[in-house]
Amino acid sequence: MIVSGDDRLHTLRVGQTTPDGIRLVSVDADSAVVDIDGVRQTLRLGERVVSAESASAGASVIIEGDGQGHFVVQGSVNGAAMRFLVDTGATAVSMGAADARRAGIDYRQGRRAQSQTANGVAPIWIVKLNSVRIGGIELSDVDAAIHEGDMPIVLLGMSFLNRMRMSREGSRLILERRY
Structure with a gap:
């Protein structure tokens, strides 16, 4: 089932499309692949993009909170699929070295720094x-912190979020591109 931009719940079979253009590509036991404006996203149980509008300024994405109130969403970095956790406490988009390599980032060419994390001080590279x-929101030239170790999820930090207008409606987080 997919909630689309018209705020209606749609039950789809593989290959079907909602009235606002979200197409169901495939389904397995714990996830579904959807196509939104030509971008494929894998949505796992408990996470979903509820709607996505065009990529221009003013575009928005609505993310449904999970059972613990976290906002987890599929997206991409440099075209490589990533799973993001919205984290307003993170200064920058933060990811582990393996995710950075998968996205084609030569992070060791970045500026070396240190980050204060919940687990103490950690070496990072700023890129x-x-x-x-x-x-439907794509931003360019976004600051990121690459951690030497692996991380279970990419943190969608303020270097991305500060270019959004953020609001909540119940369990939904609405991100609207400001510029």
């Missing part, structure tokens, strides 16, 4: 990401 995409 610019060519693109970060969530639903």
